[in-house]
Amino acid sequence: MSNKDISMAVIRRLPKYHRYLREMLETGVMRTSSKELSNILGFSSSQIRQDFNNFGEFGQQGYGYKVEDLYNEIKKIIGLTKRYNMIIIGAGNLGSALANYGFYDIGFNVKAIFDNSKEKIGKEINGIKVNDTNVLETYLINNDIDIVILSVPSKAAQNIADRLMISGIKSIWNFSSVDIVVPDDMVIENVHLIDSLMTLTYLINK
Amino acid sequence: MSNKDISMAVIRRLPKYHRYLREMLETGVMRTSSKELSNILGFSSSQIRQDFNNFGEFGQQGYGYKVEDLYNEIKKIIGLTKRYNMIIIGAGNLGSALANYGFYDIGFNVKAIFDNSKEKIGKEINGIKVNDTNVLETYLINNDIDIVILSVPSKAAQNIADRLMISGIKSIWNFSSVDIVVPDDMVIENVHLIDSLMTLTYLINK
DNA sequence: TAGATTGTTAATCGATTAACAATC
DNA sequence: TAGATTGTTAATCGATTAACAATC
Numbered sequence: 359m360s361n362k363d364i365s366m367a368v369i370r371r372l373p374k375y376h377r378y379l380r381e382m383l384e385t386g387v388m389r390t391s392s393k394e395l396s397n398i399l400g401f402s403s404s405q406i407r408q409d410f411n412n413f414g415e416f417g418q419q420g421y422g423y424k425v426e427d428l429y430n431e432i433k434k435i436i437g438l439t440k441r442y443n444m445i446i447i448g449a450g451n452l453g454s455a456l457a458n459y460g461f462y463d464i465g466f467n468v469k470a471i472f473d474n475s476k477e478k479i480g481k482e483i484n485g486i487k488v489n490d491t492n493v494l495e496t497y498l499i500n501n502d503i504d505i506v507i508l509s510v511p512s513k514a515a516q517n518i519a520d521r522l523m524i525s526g527i528k529s530i531w532n533f534s535s536v537d538i539v540v541p542d543d544m545v546i547e548n549v550h551l552i553d554s555l556m557t558l559t560y561l562i563n564k
Numbered sequence: 565m566s567n568k569d570i571s572m573a574v575i576r577r578l579p580k581y582h583r584y585l586r587e588m589l590e591t592g593v594m595r596t597s598s599k600e601l602s603n604i605l606g607f608s609s610s611q612i613r614q615d616f617n618n619f620g621e622f623g624q625q626g627y628g629y630k631v632e633d634l635y636n637e638i639k640k641i642i643g644l645t646k647r648y649n650m651i652i653i654g655a656g657n658l659g660s661a662l663a664n665y666g667f668y669d670i671g672f673n674v675k676a677i678f679d680n681s682k683e684k685i686g687k688e689i690n691g692i693k694v695n696d697t698n699v700l701e702t703y704l705i706n707n708d709i710d711i712v713i714l715s716v717p718s719k720a721a722q723n724i725a726d727r728l729m730i731s732g733i734k735s736i737w738n739f740s741s742v743d744i745v746v747p748d749d750m751v752i753e754n755v756h757l758i759d760s761l762m763t764l765t766y767l768i769n770k
Numbered sequence: 771t772a773g774a775t776t777g778t779t780a781a782t783c784g785a786t787t788a789a790c791a792a793t794c
Numbered sequence: 795t796a797g798a799t800t801g802t803t804a805a806t807c808g809a810t811t812a813a814c815a816a817t818c
Contacts, residue, residue, distance in 0.1 A: 368785090370763055372766060374759065391799065393798095402788095408785090408786080410800095411802075414696070416800075418793085418794060418799080419799055420792095421799070438762070499670060505761075529764055529767070529768050535583075545764065547764040549757065549760055552583075552670065553583070554737070558753040559648065561735070562751060564570075573810095613777065617777060627776080629776090
């Protein structure tokens with residue numbers, strides 16, 4: 359894939375391009391332009407062209423962009439041309455909700471769930487087996503897992519992350535309310551719900 | 565509250581300050597400095613001082629910051645000196661998980677849940693009653709709600725948001741996978757899970 | 771007092787916007 | 795061809811970092 363250093367500002371806009379281009383594709387729009395995308399997405403047309411040109415030349419002067427081609431390019435850039443295997447660690451309310459979320463349809467398989475609770479171990483959530491967390495390492499040796507969804511209590515998060523690191527896991531989608539420290543070759547994407555809620559309260563009182 | 569125009573970059577760092585200062589307070593740390601905070605948080609000490617000085621002068625030259633005072637200032641800035649009343653619209657897996665999340669302990673009351681499903685209406689989730697979404701307007705006339713948590717299917721989100729706007733609701737915490745259009749006097753905070761997951765796949769393939 | 775650290779101004783860096791030649 | 799729109803360079807804007815006087 360592209361090796362230039364793309365800024366996080368650009369990267370975080372990519373899913374939004376993906377979302378709206380898919381919608382255009384589904385509603386039969388064949389062709390678009392940076393100006394039209396600007397109206398729909400709320401980014402400037404200049405920024406949109408700059409963003410795309412980080413990755414290549416996807417349009418045609420005087421014509422614009424073919425929606426299908428552009429959509430496929432964005433999919434490639436984001437890495438959506440392959441499927442990903444995930445596991446969920448922590449079968450609490452949030453972990454269970456994520457097990458039911460419907461990731462399969464968008465290219466993600468949830469292969470297993472892990473939890474400490476004797477009542478949950480052995481059960482299934484949305485057809486996915488809940489295993490004892492103490493067999494995590496064994497499981498990871500025998501299964502090729504791309505992404506670990508971490509939805510354990512804050513106190514447990516760093517310890518689990520350390521174990522994942524030792525098991526060779528390279529990416530964590532972190533739903534716990536703490537920042538996790540990992541080596542540079544691992545990637546962490548945080549969903550800090552409380553931080554998000556506090557951003558909202560700030561804006562309410564502004 | 566402060567009326568200067570603070571950039572979103574600064575605002576999104578505030579919850580992190582809050583989080584670490586609370587931890588310091590709980591572990592009995594009395595005093596800190598921008599240099600120490602820099603080591604812990606990973607922001608530069610210069611940036612930390614700049615951030616604080618957007619809102620006032622919270623430290624003392626030569627001494628640093630009193631953890632308790634700074635924590636209380638950050639709480640005030642974020643708006644955590646009062647409690648907030650919330651409702652959840654959409655009692656699916658995610659909505660139900662949020663009903664169980666434990667917001668009460670951090671200053672947020674979940675007063676009611678709304679859903680369309682006949683099986684769910686009248687039941688309780690975590691002791692909170694599930695109402696029929698068609699009584700939403702009546703409910704909002706009789707109850708003072710600060711924040712609406714929106715966890716409905718994408719197709720329903722904009723329509724519900726329109727109804728909330730008419731009912732005078734000013735802030736939405738949006739968990740649906742679409743961008744919602746609202747007037748300028750409303751604030752929206754999005755938790756776009758799929759966008760977050762796609763950011764992760766990009767970083768994995770980089 | 772001497773050392774430390776803030777508050778704040780100035781310098782730098784990076785991201786966004788504007789402009790326009792290339793060209794479909 | 796004329797009009798439209800890209801790809802890309804240059805200009806601007808905003809955010810971060812550096813520096814340092816003020817002062818505890």
